[in-house]
């Protein structure tokens with residue numbers, strides 16, 4: 001079926017009086033299944049990309065396809081669940097009533113629908129509030145109801161626009177765990193966020209969007225592989241070794257030392273010769289926070 005989501009040369013401009021704002025500037029993205037995190041500050045263009053995906057707005061130029069079809073295809077729309085940045089729920093309903101009502105639009109058989117709603121409410125610890133009006137719910141509880149609404153039709157693709165913004169830490173945690181669980185079974189999640197730790201925790205693939213431009217895209221683990229260092233944890237006569245290699249971040253108690261990548265082959269040989277035991281060695285991983293700042297800096301921000 002090809003890529004679940006494809007943006008090809010997408011440019012989107014908005015008119016603001018006489019001015020034109022370039023919200024997306026020639027965006028190209030080929031997404032695989034799994035959890036994709038679109039990371040960017042406010043105003044980067046994340047919501048614009050999501051609205052384009054949903055066919056709510058049209059690009060000035062370029063092509064978008066979802067599961068090989070254009071965003072306005074009815075077949076595709078049925079495969080998508082969507083959590084908007086700001087969701088409006090009628091607060092006179094109870095969650096159970098609201099979800100029953102919405103479920104009817106998805107043509108889900110009544111008994112199945114009831115079971116599904118109950119399962120989801122239980123998963124989110126909301127079952128006991130099943131018959132409580134939404135006007136008594138906290139922000140976190142409301143967001144969980146909105147997420148249930150988005151996953152009710154069992155979508156292949158779940159689009160979440162800043163799912164945890166403004167929520168308490170426990171709700172954030174619950175929602176992140178839910179997203180990870182959902183993505184199993186080969187589903188695709190497209191998530192926008194300005195939370196670095198959320199992107200780090202939840203996503204397999206990350207794109208950094210800045211002022212409408214995609215600065216980086218790739219597998220998170222690859223992006224965060226810090227290119228310059230290996231950490232060696234060694235046992236034996238490490239003093240002489242340390243002197244010779246003059247490594248960084250030496251921890252004598254733990255016997256660990258950081259060695260520049262380009263030296264690592266030599267270091268391995270040297271350690272063997274000196275009969276120093278290597279307990280472990282690993283390539284350093286950069287923190288998402290540092291990575292993000294470095295990428296912005298490299299783009300002269």
Ligand SMILES: Nc1ncnc2c1ncn2[C@@H]1O[C@H](COP(=O)(O)OP(=O)(O)O)[C@@H](O)[C@H]1O
Pocket residue numbers: 014015016021022023040041042043044045046047048049
């Ligand atoms: N309807 C609109 N009319 C004019 N400008 C808009 C509109 N929607 C978004 N923008 C502008 O486009 C840019 C990208 O916005 P948006 O996609 O909402 O970013 P994000 O979701 O990353 O915060 C911003 O400069 C924003 O002010």
Ligand SMILES: [Mg+2]
Pocket residue numbers: 043046047048085161162
């Ligand atoms: Mg937004």
